[in-house]
Amino acid sequence: MDQAREQSISHWPAFQWPAEGNARVPYRVFSDPEVYRAELTRVFLGPTWQFLTLANQLRAPGDFLTTFVGETPVIVTRGNDGQVHAMLNRCAHRGNLVCLKRRGHADDLTCVYHAWRYDLEGNLKSVAFRRGVAGRGGMPESFNLEQHGLKKLRVDTFGDLVFGTLSPDAPPLGDYIGNLIGSRIHRVLHGTPKVLGTTSQILHNNWKLYFENVRDTYHATLLHTFFTTFRVSRLTSEGGVDIAESGAHHASYTRNKVDRVDPASSDKLYAGIPSLRENFRLADPGFLTAVEEFGDDTTTQILSLFPNFVLQQIQNCIALRLVLPKGPDKTELQWTYIGFEEDDADMTALRLAQANLVGPAGYVSMEDGAVGNFIQRAIRGSEKDCSVLEMGGFEHTSEPNRTTEASVRGFWHAYRPLMGW
Amino acid sequence: MDLGAIQRQWELEQLLTDYVHCLDADELERWPDFFTEDCFYRITSAENYEAGLPLGLIYATSRDMLKDRVSALRQANIYEPQRYRHLVSSIKIIGDAADGARPLDVAANLLVVRTMQHGEMMIFGAGRYIDQVKREAGSWKFVSKTVVLDSRQVDTLLAIPI
Numbered sequence: 001m002d003q004a005r006e007q008s009i010s011h012w013p014a015f016q017w018p019a020e021g022n023a024r025v026p027y028r029v030f031s032d033p034e035v036y037r038a039e040l041t042r043v044f045l046g047p048t049w050q051f052l053t054l055a056n057q058l059r060a061p062g063d064f065l066t067t068f069v070g071e072t073p074v075i076v077t078r079g080n081d082g083q084v085h086a087m088l089n090r091c092a093h094r095g096n097l098v099c100l101k102r103r104g105h106a107d108d109l110t111c112v113y114h115a116w117r118y119d120l121e122g123n124l125k126s127v128a129f130r131r132g133v134a135g136r137g138g139m140p141e142s143f144n145l146e147q148h149g150l151k152k153l154r155v156d157t158f159g160d161l162v163f164g165t166l167s168p169d170a171p172p173l174g175d176y177i178g179n180l181i182g183s184r185i186h187r188v189l190h191g192t193p194k195v196l197g198t199t200s201q202i203l204h205n206n207w208k209l210y211f212e213n214v215r216d217t218y219h220a221t222l223l224h225t226f227f228t229t230f231r232v233s234r235l236t237s238e239g240g241v242d243i244a245e246s247g248a249h250h251a252s253y254t255r256n257k258v259d260r261v262d263p264a265s266s267d268k269l270y271a272g273i274p275s276l277r278e279n280f281r282l283a284d285p286g287f288l289t290a291v292e293e294f295g296d297d298t299t300t301q302i303l304s305l306f307p308n309f310v311l312q313q314i315q316n317c318i319a320l321r322l323v324l325p326k327g328p329d330k331t332e333l334q335w336t337y338i339g340f341e342e343d344d345a346d347m348t349a350l351r352l353a354q355a356n357l358v359g360p361a362g363y364v365s366m367e368d369g370a371v372g373n374f375i376q377r378a379i380r381g382s383e384k385d386c387s388v389l390e391m392g393g394f395e396h397t398s399e400p401n402r403t404t405e406a407s408v409r410g411f412w413h414a415y416r417p418l419m420g421w
Numbered sequence: 422m423d424l425g426a427i428q429r430q431w432e433l434e435q436l437l438t439d440y441v442h443c444l445d446a447d448e449l450e451r452w453p454d455f456f457t458e459d460c461f462y463r464i465t466s467a468e469n470y471e472a473g474l475p476l477g478l479i480y481a482t483s484r485d486m487l488k489d490r491v492s493a494l495r496q497a498n499i500y501e502p503q504r505y506r507h508l509v510s511s512i513k514i515i516g517d518a519a520d521g522a523r524p525l526d527v528a529a530n531l532l533v534v535r536t537m538q539h540g541e542m543m544i545f546g547a548g549r550y551i552d553q554v555k556r557e558a559g560s561w562k563f564v565s566k567t568v569v570l571d572s573r574q575v576d577t578l579l580a581i582p583i
Contacts, residue, residue, distance in 0.1 A: 197469040197476020200574045225497040280496050284485035332574070337476050352480050360575035361464070361478040367499045369578035 017421040018386055022247075022409035023394050028383035030206040030376065035419075036328040042418045043307050044070025044325070047169040049176050051309040051322055052076045052086055052155070052162045054193050054336070057103075062120060065103040068324050069166065074153060075099045075109065076162070079120040084157070086164040087122035087150035098150065109150070122150035158182065159189050161320075177305060178244050180398070184251040184303055187294055188313045191340030196351060201333040201360045205372030207308065207325040208415075210333060213368050214304050214321075215411055217241050217252040217402035218391050223371060224364040226357075229280045236269060239300075240400035247396045247410030248306035254402070256299040287353035290315035304407075306414050314364070316347070317354035329376050333369075335359050426514075433527055433554065434512050436561045441507035444582065449494065452582060453487040457555070457562045460484055464568040464583055467548065478579055490582060500580040502538040505545065507531065507583070524553040524564045531568070533583055535576075546570045546583060 018024035029035050044050065050069045057065060058078035065076050066089055073089035075098065091098050091111040098111045098118065108125065109118040115128035124145045132138025153164035156173035163173055170176060177185070203210055213219065217239075221228045239254035282288070290299060293316055303311045310321035318339070324332040335358075339351045358365040379385075389412075392404025396413050399406055436455070443451050456462065463477035481487050494500075508531070515526040528551050535545035548570040554561045568583045 195474065197465065197474040198573065199466060199469075199476070199478055201578070202574050202576045204577060223499065225499070226493060229497060280492065282489045282492070284483050284489055287486070348475070349482075352475055352477065353482065355476060355478075356480055356486075359478050360577075361579040363493055363498065366578040366580060370500060373577065 015421075017416060020386075021394065022396060022412040022416075023389045024386040025389065025412060026384070026386050027379040030209055030379060031328055031383060033328050036206075036325070038419060040070045040072075040325065042420075043415070045072065045166050046418055047165070047167040047171075048307050048418075049156070049163040049165050049170055049173055049305070050307075051305070051320070052164045053084075054195070054320070054338070055084060055157060055160045055162050056193065057195070058084060060105070062105045062107055063103075064099060064106060064109070064120070066099050066101070067322075069153070069164065070325055072166075073097065074164065075122075075150070076164070077109075077120045081121075084155055084162050085121045086153040086155050087118075088153075090150070091116055092124060092148040092150060093127075118150055122152050124148045124150075159186060160193050161185070161189075177249060178246075180242050181244050181249040181251055181303065181305070184242065184253075184301060185311060187296065187298075188301065188303070188311060188318060190294070191342040193338045194341045194343070196337040196339055196348070196355070198337070199335045199359055201335070201369055202326075203331040203333055203369055203372055204329060205331060205376040206329055207323050207331040208411075209372035209375050210323055210331055210368070211304065211308065211411060212408050213372060214302060214310050214323075215250050215252075215407040216405060217302075217407065218405055220364070220402075223367050226363040236265070238400075239402045240398070241402060241404065241407050242398045243396055243407050243410045246306075247413030249304060250407035250410060251301055251303040252402060252407065253298050254300040255297045257297055287350070287356065288315070290354075291347065291350060306411065312358065314357050315354050316350050317357055318351070319355075319358060331372075429525075430512070430514060432561060433514065433525075436554065437509050437512060437527075437529055437550070440563075441509055445505055445507055447504065449491045449581070452491060453484045455563055456484050456487060456566070457557060457564050458484045460487070460563055461565040461567075462487060462563075462582075463566075464570065464579065466573040467569050467571050468573045470567070470569045478575070479582060487582075494580055498580060500578060503581070504536050505581055505583070506534045506536070508534075509550070524555040527552045527554055531583070543576060545576060546572070548572075 052067055053065060053076050061078050061080045063078045067074055067076060074086050075089045076084060076086045079085045089097055089099050091113065093114055093116050096111050096113040098109050116124060117126045119125050127139060130139050153166055155162060155164050158173055158177055237254050237256045241250060241252040243250045299315055301313045308323040312319045312321065320336040322334040324334065326332050337355055339348050357363050360366065360369055389405045389409050392399065392406050396406050396410035440455050462481040464479045465477050469476055479490065509529050511530040513528045515528060528549055531548050531550055533546040534542060536542045548568065551567040551569060552563055553565040555564050
């Protein structure tokens with residue numbers, strides 16, 4: 001641990017991670033403003049890769065969009081060199097936002113405050129009244145444009161996914177993701193992504209509570225009763241979870257067509273659990289008829305990349321989710337639903353109908369918008385207590401089984417060293 | 422304006438009034454009855470709508486899919502007790518209203534206030550209805566209803582339809 005890091009932790013109130021390791025999470029990490037501030041630097045500006053955009057959202061040179069790395073605003077552009085570039089959305093002069101729009105097209109990036117002008121790669125090209133007026137005022141001779149560009153991010157792509165990092169220490173993106181999880185990204189993104197629409201959900205909870213939820217293979221068929229009742233997914237179906245060695249990334253998967261136990265035994269296991277309701281039948285269940293798109297019988301795959309990106313395939317509904325921290329107890333969850341340019345009209349119609357399953361109004365996801373807030377409310381005054389993550393043991397290794405919290409433990413395994421715990 | 426047009430305006434204002442009273446009174450089981458059997462219903466954002474992106478947060482292509490929404494809300498989905506208050510105004514019939522053969526285009530402004538069980542209130546959504554209506558067995562029904570919310574953000578979750 002470097003000295004600067006040690007110093008910045010040392011003034012925190014006495015705090016040690018519990019001896020049980022990744023199987024315990026102190027509730028204070030979800031509410032403490034100091035922990036949150038440290039995460040913005042150590043996790044989001046640290047040696048991690050942040051999802052920025054799909055590459056084809058920036059088609060022509062001059063196309064730009066704005067997003068965030070943690071809470072830090074960034075601009076992503078398609079440069080005149082045809083490459084994607086990313087830089088802080090903060091003028092090198094006095095710190096003003098350079099781009100005000102969420103997306104657009106521009107020949108260059110000019111700050112509205114004093115008209116400092118940058119090229120699409122963030123290099124400072126001109127300063128208004130640099131030579132002053134009639135020999136008076138202006139910048140000193142020593143002022144060098146090259147030293148005052150917008151701060152640049154490293155940009156790397158994985159298929160059509162574009163990521164950025166401010167850290168020189170992040171490994172190349174392909175190494176960061178690894179083959180185990182990388183191959184599971186490729187199996188979903190098998191065509192040219194086409195955006196079907198976007199939405200955003202404001203969650204009144206810490207960002208990590210949502211990310212734990214995404215990685216929690218145990219809850220899905222218990223909290224989301226829709227899944228269970230219609231046999232979209234049950235824990236008794238074949239499935240499992242792949243976890244990167246570092247613990248950082250995960251992919252859980254289900255093959256509904258293959259049941260581990262017969263239907264009667266499955267019903268018996270779920271008997272007494274509120275999520276199984278015998279008499280619940282849909283009047284128009286047509287949209288649940290999935291098309292075999294991926295050639296491997298995998299009906300659901302939820303994949304996450306540390307620290308805040310999710311790629312979801314639920315039947316034929318594919319969405320990217322970006323989890324943006326907005327405060328210790330506020331999170332913005334951005335959804336981008338996609339199909340592929342290769343889809344025919346029937347496939348697009350099916351994806352749109354299956355989009356009913358997810359998002360803020362999703363049959364199997366609306367509860368996720370609320371459950372983090374329920375925890376946030378429940379842990380007030382209990383900052384010294386811990387959650388318990390012992391389902392499936394204490395490890396964070398891949399398993400052909402979903403009745404486990406292994407991938408949640410994996411998240412904490414990756415998180416703790418960044419925070420010095 | 423002739424009397425026929427005034428009557429039509431009044432009837433469609435009644436339709437929207439009845440519609441929002443049904444939702445606000447938590448009589449969701451009656452909600453699908455406002456639609457034709459092969460109706461289209463979609464909630465989206467102005468951003469998606471203006472970009473021509475087809476996504477819906479709720480997306481139904483039949484009245485049965487609306488019934489399923491209600492069954493799921495009543496029997497499957499978990500959400501905190503909450504209620505809406507819809508305010509609808511500026512109801513505008515668009516285009517030539519005289520021809521009874523084609524559905525009528527109707528647009529209206531919309532504000533939804535959401536109140537949670539403990540009393541927190543917020544403006545949950547502002548936007549508009551972009552509807553098509555037609556007469557069926559003597560009463561007006563929605564052939565198509567697109568709820569276009571001005572904001573792309575939804576607070577916490579969207580359970581009850583708009």
